Amino acid sequence: MRSRIHRALFGLVAAVIAVQQVTAYTGSEYYLTQLTMSAYYSLVIVGLCLLMGYAGQISLGHAGFFAIGGYISAFLTTHDLSPLKDSGIVSFLSKAGLLSQRTDLYGGRLLTVQPWAACIVAILATVVIAYIVGGPVLRLKGHYLAMATLGFGTIIYRIAIGTTALGAADGLSDVPPFRLLPFLEVSGEMSDRVQNYYIAWGLVILAVLFSLNIIHSRIGRALRSIHGAEDAANAMGIDTARYKLNTFVLSAVFASVAGVFLTHYNGGIGPSEASIMKSVRYVAIVAVGGMANLWGALVMGTLLNFLSLRGYLGTYDDAVFGGILIIIMLFVPQGLLHVDVFRGLRGLVLRRPNEKET
Amino acid sequence: MQLLEVKGIGKRFGGLQAVNGVSFGVRGGTVKALIGPNGAGKTTLFNLISGFLTPDNGTILFHNHPVQGLRPFEIAAKGMARTFQHIRLFPEMTSLENVMIGRHIHGKSGFLSAMLDLPRTRREDRDAREKALELMDFLGIAGLAGHEATSLSYGQQRLVELARGLACEPALLLLDEPAAGLNMRETAEMAFLISRIRDRGVTILIVEHDMSLVMNISDEIIVLNYGEKIADDVPLAIQKNEDVIRIYLGGDGDA
Amino acid sequence: MNFDLFFQYIVAGITYGTIYAVVAIGFNIIYNATGIINFAQGEFVMLGGMTAVTLLRYLPLPAAVLAAMIITMLVGGLIEILFIRWLYKPSVLRMIIITIGLSILIRETALHIWGEGVKALPYFTGTSVSSIKLGGVFISPQVLWVVGISAVMVALLNIFFSYTITGRQMRACSVNRDAARLCGINAKNMVTLSFMLSAAIGALGGCIVSPITYVQYDSGTPLAIKGFTVAILGGLGNSVAAVAAGLVLGILESFSIWVMPAAYKDVISISILLLILFVRPSGLFGSKEAADLKEF
Numbered sequence: 001m002r003s004r005i006h007r008a009l010f011g012l013v014a015a016v017i018a019v020q021q022v023t024a025y026t027g028s029e030y031y032l033t034q035l036t037m038s039a040y041y042s043l044v045i046v047g048l049c050l051l052m053g054y055a056g057q058i059s060l061g062h063a064g065f066f067a068i069g070g071y072i073s074a075f076l077t078t079h080d081l082s083p084l085k086d087s088g089i090v091s092f093l094s095k096a097g098l099l100s101q102r103t104d105l106y107g108g109r110l111l112t113v114q115p116w117a118a119c120i121v122a123i124l125a126t127v128v129i130a131y132i133v134g135g136p137v138l139r140l141k142g143h144y145l146a147m148a149t150l151g152f153g154t155i156i157y158r159i160a161i162g163t164t165a166l167g168a169a170d171g172l173s174d175v176p177p178f179r180l181l182p183f184l185e186v187s188g189e190m191s192d193r194v195q196n197y198y199i200a201w202g203l204v205i206l207a208v209l210f211s212l213n214i215i216h217s218r219i220g221r222a223l224r225s226i227h228g229a230e231d232a233a234n235a236m237g238i239d240t241a242r243y244k245l246n247t248f249v250l251s252a253v254f255a256s257v258a259g260v261f262l263t264h265y266n267g268g269i270g271p272s273e274a275s276i277m278k279s280v281r282y283v284a285i286v287a288v289g290g291m292a293n294l295w296g297a298l299v300m301g302t303l304l305n306f307l308s309l310r311g312y313l314g315t316y317d318d319a320v321f322g323g324i325l326i327i328i329m330l331f332v333p334q335g336l337l338h339v340d341v342f343r344g345l346r347g348l349v350l351r352r353p354n355e356k357e358t
Numbered sequence: 359m360q361l362l363e364v365k366g367i368g369k370r371f372g373g374l375q376a377v378n379g380v381s382f383g384v385r386g387g388t389v390k391a392l393i394g395p396n397g398a399g400k401t402t403l404f405n406l407i408s409g410f411l412t413p414d415n416g417t418i419l420f421h422n423h424p425v426q427g428l429r430p431f432e433i434a435a436k437g438m439a440r441t442f443q444h445i446r447l448f449p450e451m452t453s454l455e456n457v458m459i460g461r462h463i464h465g466k467s468g469f470l471s472a473m474l475d476l477p478r479t480r481r482e483d484r485d486a487r488e489k490a491l492e493l494m495d496f497l498g499i500a501g502l503a504g505h506e507a508t509s510l511s512y513g514q515q516r517l518v519e520l521a522r523g524l525a526c527e528p529a530l531l532l533l534d535e536p537a538a539g540l541n542m543r544e545t546a547e548m549a550f551l552i553s554r555i556r557d558r559g560v561t562i563l564i565v566e567h568d569m570s571l572v573m574n575i576s577d578e579i580i581v582l583n584y585g586e587k588i589a590d591d592v593p594l595a596i597q598k599n600e601d602v603i604r605i606y607l608g609g610d611g612d613a
Numbered sequence: 614m615n616f617d618l619f620f621q622y623i624v625a626g627i628t629y630g631t632i633y634a635v636v637a638i639g640f641n642i643i644y645n646a647t648g649i650i651n652f653a654q655g656e657f658v659m660l661g662g663m664t665a666v667t668l669l670r671y672l673p674l675p676a677a678v679l680a681a682m683i684i685t686m687l688v689g690g691l692i693e694i695l696f697i698r699w700l701y702k703p704s705v706l707r708m709i710i711i712t713i714g715l716s717i718l719i720r721e722t723a724l725h726i727w728g729e730g731v732k733a734l735p736y737f738t739g740t741s742v743s744s745i746k747l748g749g750v751f752i753s754p755q756v757l758w759v760v761g762i763s764a765v766m767v768a769l770l771n772i773f774f775s776y777t778i779t780g781r782q783m784r785a786c787s788v789n790r791d792a793a794r795l796c797g798i799n800a801k802n803m804v805t806l807s808f809m810l811s812a813a814i815g816a817l818g819g820c821i822v823s824p825i826t827y828v829q830y831d832s833g834t835p836l837a838i839k840g841f842t843v844a845i846l847g848g849l850g851n852s853v854a855a856v857a858a859g860l861v862l863g864i865l866e867s868f869s870i871w872v873m874p875a876a877y878k879d880v881i882s883i884s885i886l887l888l889i890l891f892v893r894p895s896g897l898f899g900s901k902e903a904a905d906l907k908e909f
Contacts, residue, residue, distance in 0.1 A: 002475075136890075136891040140894070159880060161876070214469070218458075218486065229449075235408060277717070280713055292450075316721070319718060324714075333703075
C-alpha cells in the first residue's frame with residue numbers, strides 16, 4: 001500500500017514537471033498562470049474530498065474558509081499600522097520582527113504585518129473558527145448539515161461584502177508578495193511564473209501525500225468506517241464525532257492555506273471568492289471526481305478550474321457547473337472517475353474477473 | 359468474580375416498558391445466554407449495556423466501574439465489544455480492513471502522526487495487520503482477507519464480524535444472535551468457535567434463539583419476558599423451570 | 614425611537630416575514646410529500662417575479678401574475694418529472710446536490726433571459742409614495758396586498774389539504790407513502806403535484822413582494838436560506854407555525870438594523886438559523902420527539 005502511494009505521488013510529480021516543460025518548449029507559458037490558480041483551487045478540493053468522500057460530511061461553506069485565509073492575510077499585510085506606531089502592541093510587534101516597512105504604489109510608506117506572520121494568524125484563526133463551527137454543525141445530518149454549512153458560507157460572504165475595512169464589494173488589493181524563502185516568493189510577477197507554478201503544485205502534492213497517508217492509516221480506516229456504518233464504528237471504540245471534526249478542521253486548513261497563497265499570488269481577494277457559488281463548485285468537482293476518490297477530484301479540479309479560468313466556458317461558467325452536478329448525480333452518482341466505472345471499463349476490455357488487492 | 363453487573367436497569371419507550379428493573383451478573387470467563395420470546399427486550403438490554411441506549415434507571419458495573427450513560431465508543435474502549443443482529447460490516451473495505459478496525463482502540467497514533475506517516479503509525483499499522491490476520495486464521499477465514507467484506511456469504515460475514523469484535527481483545531464480547539441466518543452446519547461451527555473464544559479467556563454474553571446452541575455452550579441462562587427477568591440459572595435448571603416452559607410453549611413458539 | 618419609526622420597522626418586518634413564510638410553506642409542501650428539501654425553492658420566487666414583469670408588457674397586472682404562476686407551476690412540474698420522478702430511493706446527499714444544481718441552472722437561465730438588471734412589478738394599487746392611514750400611522754397599500762394575499766393563500770391551502778380529495782391524498786402520501794399507494798393513490802403524481810403547488814406558491818410570493826423588494830436573477834438563494842430558517846423555526850413540515858415563525862424572523866431582522874449595519878442583516882437571520890439548528894432542530898413550535906422520528 002505504502003509503495004503504491006509513493007508510486008502514485010511520483011507520477012503526480014512527473015506530470016507536474018512534464019506540463020511545465022511542455023509549456024516551456026511550446027512557448028505557451030502563459031498557461032502556467034491558470035494552472036497555478038487551478039492548483040490552489042485543487043488544494044481546497046483535496047481537503048473537501050477528504051471530508052465528503054472519506055468522512056461522509058457535506059460542506060457547502062468551504063469557500064468561507066478559503067476567504068477567511070485570504071482575507072485575514074490580505075488585511076494584515078495591507079492594513080497600515082504607521083498611525084499606531086507608538087502604541088505598545090505595534091512597537092512590540094515591530095521589535096519582534098513581525099512587521100515590515102514598504103512603500104505602496106503611490107510612494108506612501110506602509111507599516112504592515114509580515115506575510116509569514118499573517119499566514120500563521122490566518123491558519124490559526126481558521127482552526128479556531130473551524131472547531132467552533134464544526135463542533136455543533138457536524139452533529140447535524142443530511143439537509144440540516146447542508147443548510148448549516150450553507151448558512152456559515154453565507155455569513156462569511158455577507159461579512160466580506162458588507163465590511164468597509166475589508167473593501168466591501170471591491171475586496172482588498174495591493175497585497176504584497178509572500179517571500180517563503182530568500183529565493184522563493186509567491187507573487188504574480190511575470191518573472192516568477194515558473195517558480196510560482198512549482199510552489200502551488202508543491203503544496204498540492206504535499207496535501208495529497210498527507211491525505212493519502214491519512215486515508216491508508218488507522219485514522220483513515222476509522223473515517224471510512226464512519227461513512228459505511230456509523231453504529232458499528234462506534235461499537236469498535238471509534239469516537240466518530242471527534243474524527244469528523246478533525247477532518248473538517250483539516251480540510252478547512254487546506255482551504256485557508258489555498259486562500260492565503262492565492263491572495264498573495266493574485267495580489268488581492270474579492271468577495272466572490274467567498275460566494276456560495278464557489279462552495280458549490282468545489283462540491284461539484286468532488287462529486288464529479290467520485291466522492292471517495294482523491295485522484296479523480298484532483299484531475300477534475302485541475303481540468304474544470306483551468307477551463308473556467310481560461311474563459312472557455314464563457315458566460316455559461318456557472319451553468320456548466322450546475323449542469324455537471326445534475327448530470328453526475330442523476331446518472332453516475334458514484335462519480336465519473338470512480339473506481340467502479342474504471343473496473344467496469346477494464347472488465348469490458350480485458351474480460352477478466354476483477355482482482356482484489358490485499 | 360463478576361465482570362459485568364447489571365442492577366435494576368429499566369428503559370421505557372413512550373408507553374412501552376421495554377426493560378423493567380432487570381438485574382444479573384456475568385462472571386469472568388463464562389458464557390451467559392439471554393433468551394426470551396420476540397419483543398422480550400433482549401436487544402434493548404444489549405443496547406443499554408453497550409451504550410447505544412441510555413437507561414432510565416439502574417446501574418451497570420463493568421470491571422466494578424459504572425458505565426451506564428457512557429457513549430458506545432467509550433464503553434468499547436473499556437474492553438466491551440459487540441456484534442449486531444443485522445450484520446454491520448463496513449462496505450467498500452476488505453474483510454482484513456474490517457477486522458483491522460477492531461484494533462482501533464489499541465492504536466494511539468493521532469491525526470498528525472497519521473498525516474505525516476510517522477514511524478509509530480507504521481508500527482501500529484503493521485501490528486494491527488498481523489493481529490487481524492492471526493484472528494482471521496483462528497476463525498478459519500484468513501483466506502478471505504482480501505475480499506470485499508460485504509461481498510461474502512452470510513455465514514462468512516458473521517465470522518468477519520466476530521473476528522472484528524475479537525480484534526478489540528475485549529474482556530466481554532456481546533453477541534447478538536450470532537447464529538441467525540446460518541444453516542445447521544454453520545450453527546454447529548459457530549457453537550464450537552464460541553466455546554473456543556471462551557477458552558481464550560473472553561467472557562461472552564449472547565442473545566440467541568437457537569436453543570440447542572444456547573444449551574450447548576452456556577454456563578448460565580437468563581430468561582426475559584415482557585422486559586422482566588423470569589429466570590437466571592444453569593441450563594439444566596432453565597429447561598425444567600415451569601415459568602420458562604409456559605412462556606415458550608404457551609407463547610408464539612418462535613424459539 | 615418614536616412610535617412612528619417603531620411602527621415602520623414592524624411593518625417592514627411583517628412584509629419580509631410574510632415572504633419568508635411563503636417560501637417556507639413551499640419548502641414544507643415538497644418536504645411533506647417527499648422528505649426532500651428543495652434547494653431551488655427560492656428560484657421559484659425569482660422566476661415568478663421575473664416572468665410576471667415580462668408578461669406585464671402584454672397583459673394586465675392580474676392576468677400577468679396568474680400567467681406567471683402557471684408558467685412557474687409548469688416549470689416546477691417539469692423539474693420533478695425530468696429530474697426526480699424516476700430516481701429510485703435517492704440518498705439525501707444526492708437530492709441535495711441535484712436540487713442545488715437545479716437552482717444554479719434556473720438562476721443562470723434567468724441571467725441569460727433577463728440579464729443582471731433589477732426588476733419590479735408596479736404597485737398593485739397606488740404608487741410607491743401613496744399610503745393608507747391606519748389608526749394613527751401611514752402604511753403602503755402594497756403591504757396590505759402582501760399580507761392579504763398571503764393570508765388568503767394560507768387559508769386556501771388549509772382548505773385544500775383538509776377538504777379536497779387531492780389534498781387529502783397528498784397528506785396521506787406524506788404520512789405513509791406505501792399505505793397510500795395500497796389505497797390506490799398514485800404517490801408519484803402526488804409528488805409532481807407538490808412540486809407544482811410549491812412552485813406556484815413561490816411564484817405568487819415573488820409577484821406580490823416584487824414592488825417592495827425588487828427581484829433579480831440571483832435573489833433566490835438568500836430567500837431560500839431565510840425560508841429554510843423559517844421552516845426550521847416553525848418545525849419542518851408545519852405550515853401554520855411557519856407563518857408565525859416568518860413574522861418573528863422578519864421583525865427580528867427589521868430591528869437588527871438598530872444594532873448592526875444593514876449590510877449584516879442576513880448575518881443576523883442566518884445566525885438565528887445556525888443557533889436553532891444547534892440548540893433545537895425541531896423548531897420553536899415543533900415537538901422534539903416528532904423531529905427525532907424524521908429520517909435525516
